Amino acid sequence: MQKLYCDTCQRFLADRLVEGSCPFPDCNYDSARGDQCDKCQKLLNPTELKDPRCKVCKTTPRIRDTDHLFLELPLLKDKLEEYINEMSVAGSWSQNAIQATNAWLREGLRQRCITRDLKWGVPVPHEKYKDKVFYVWFDAPIGYISITACYTSEWEKWWKNPKNVELYQFMGKDNVPFHTVMFPSTLLGTGESWTLMKTISVTEYLNYEGGLELYDCSGTIEK
Ligand SMILES: [Zn+2]
Ligand SMILES: [Zn+2]
Incomplete structure (x- = not known):
């Protein structure tokens, strides 16, 4: 298969070390991770990300062949x-x-x-x-x-x-x-x-954006 390789870091990038835009047009979240989009929950393969970047050095990785199971x-x-x-x-x-x-x-x-x-x-x-x-x-x-x-x-x-x-x-x-x-x-x-x-x-998630929201076990939101 083809995986993302960072020439600067000289290694194949683990899924979580790649960031980019979510490939699903209805989402398009710009900080999706290589394995999953935290906004739309969909599982991803890192090569599907749009505008991928190495999370460590921020350069654009390239695609390289490697065998996998x-x-x-x-x-x-x-x-x-x-x-x-x-x-x-x-x-x-x-x-x-x-x-x-x-x-x-x-x-x-x-x-x-x-x-x-x-x-x-x-x-x-x-x-x-x-x-x-x-x-x-x-x-x-x-x-x-x-x-x-x-x-x-x-x-x-x-x-x-x-x-x-x-x-x-x-x-x-x-x-x-x-x-x-x-x-x-x-x-x-x-x-x-x-x-x-x-x-x-x-x-559900504990959501910190726009103020702290806590979900108790009945599903009620406390702000
Ligand atoms: Zn998404
Ligand atoms: Zn890198």
């Missing part, structure tokens, strides 16, 4: 939609979780890159990719499982026991697609019987 989300479409349709009802997903998930599905499932040209991170256990690490939102949810496995050799009683275990997760709304689309896809793609998230509880 991808999740084939389009192949999992049927299984994933079945999971989402069933669990969002059974687990009473909050409205903002359903909205963020549907927004993602409406745009169509795309292949998602799960490796990065970085030194810091979990190394890819494959000779050809040994200089790369996994993308944090690929390996972080796997941490839910591996942390349990570090604690007990009986981890499968929780994580491979979907008939008897109900998984609840809590997060801010910017993390929703990683838990309703990406991570379920990772698990469904193995073809094995994993415990998938049943209920997701999602908070």
Whole structure:
């Protein structure tokens, strides 16, 4: 694939180290990050940004070829939609979780890159990719499982026991697609019987622009 490379810093730029304008015309936010636009919530690839710039040195990076691994989300479409349709009802997903998930599905499932040209991170256990690490939102949810496995050799009683275990997760709304689309896809793609998230509880942002706004748990705004 093609990634942004900064000649001044002499490295491929991590998604968060690239800034530019959001490529979606109805948004056009001028400080979108390489991985996500904080204004319209859409997930991005850094090369999609308009007028990209290196966040460290502010120069314009150039596109360079590099090999990466991808999740084939389009192949999992049927299984994933079945999971989402069933669990969002059974687990009473909050409205903002359903909205963020549907927004993602409406745009169509795309292949998602799960490796990065970085030194810091979990190394890819494959000779050809040994200089790369996994993308944090690929390996972080796997941490839910591996942390349990570090604690007990009986981890499968929780994580491979979907008939008897109900998984609840809590997060801010910017993390929703990683838990309703990406991570379920990772698990469904193995073809094995994993415990998938049943209920997701999602908070809105704490917004500091134009004065401090605090959201209490009933959704009331206090200024
Ligand atoms: Zn945007
Ligand atoms: Zn730079």
